[in-house]
Amino acid sequence: MPELPEVEVTRRxxxxxxxxxxxxxxxxxxxxxxxxxxxNLPALLRGKKVLSTGRRGKYLLxxxxxxxxxxxxxMSGHLRVLPSGTxxxxxxxxxxxxxxxxxxxxxxxxFGAVLWxxxxxxxxxxxxxxxxxxxxxxxxxxxxxxxxEQTRTRSASIKQVLLAGDIVVGVGNIYASESLFKARINxxxxxxxxxxxxYQLLATAIKETLAxxxxxxxxxxxxxxxxxxxxxxxxQNYFVYDRDGAPCRICSTPIRKILQGQRSSFYCVFCQK
Numbered sequence: 001m002p003e004l005p006e007v008e009v010t011r012r013x014x015x016x017x018x019x020x021x022x023x024x025x026x027x028x029x030x031x032x033x034x035x036x037x038x039x040n041l042p043a044l045l046r047g048k049k050v051l052s053t054g055r056r057g058k059y060l061l062x063x064x065x066x067x068x069x070x071x072x073x074x075m076s077g078h079l080r081v082l083p084s085g086t087x088x089x090x091x092x093x094x095x096x097x098x099x100x101x102x103x104x105x106x107x108x109x110x111f112g113a114v115l116w117x118x119x120x121x122x123x124x125x126x127x128x129x130x131x132x133x134x135x136x137x138x139x140x141x142x143x144x145x146x147x148x149e150q151t152r153t154r155s156a157s158i159k160q161v162l163l164a165g166d167i168v169v170g171v172g173n174i175y176a177s178e179s180l181f182k183a184r185i186n187x188x189x190x191x192x193x194x195x196x197x198x199y200q201l202l203a204t205a206i207k208e209t210l211a212x213x214x215x216x217x218x219x220x221x222x223x224x225x226x227x228x229x230x231x232x233x234x235x236q237n238y239f240v241y242d243r244d245g246a247p248c249r250i251c252s253t254p255i256r257k258i259l260q261g262q263r264s265s266f267y268c269v270f271c272q273k
Contacts, residue, residue, distance in 0.1 A: 004170030005213035025097040038116040057169040067118040074111030133169040144200035151191035159187035179205040186272040187265045240266040
């Protein structure tokens with residue numbers, strides 16, 4: 001599944017093709033994906049200018065003067081900018097046409113979403129899918145103090161707390177594993193047992209890991225394509241993720257794989273005691 005870096009890389013890729021452009025049409029080739037497409041979306045957007053793009057967690061936001069389109073890539077979705085009229089492939093489900101170019105969403109597994117939040121419904125931050133999300137890890141509200149204060153009663157493992165997304169959003173499975181390794185914290189450690197000093201290491205590791213992943217174009221995940229069709233290469237620098245049995249890059253101890261909440265965790269038993 002595309003995680004925060006992949007969604008941010010996608011946002012940066014589509015933004016120059018969207019911001020300031022007029023929507024000339026919306027082509028929907030099915031009724032919806034995870035949820036139905038807004039039936040009146042073409043009428044809502046034709047002739048309207050895209051003001052800006054944004055991101056909240058793993059949601060891409062396309063802002064208009066009268067509302068916002070929310071896009072979620074689901075498990076296998078991706079966006080491409082193509083010449084308008086390019087023949088659609090089997091899993092190409094919706095086009096946002098902007099004159100000679102179109103933003104096309106493909107989603108083979110159909111777990112993604114394209115939704116509309118009108119201005120009359122209030123601030124986009126209060127949308128049902130967004131209002132319970134934690135702070136953005138690359139913005140000013142995220143800190144070691146926040147992690148420490150919000151986990152004093154959390155008996156769950158720190159890995160599961162990070163994935164929950166209600167304290168800090170967007171630290172998905174790959175980058176949680178990598179950040180915990182960088183902070184030398186065992187993913188099985190109860191969140192409430194981690195000291196402020198160690199949370200300072202973790203907060204720094206999360207910021208650095210996500211920023212590096214964005215800079216390197218994200219990870220090349222199964223079914224994920226960048227807007228320009230190129231691959232990210234952050235996975236070439238993984239320390240633990242998907243390296244079960246391989247030697248730790250620091251101490252040579254074999255990397256171990258465990259299951260936590262039906263998700264795979266990777267860690268070094270020596271470096272992350």
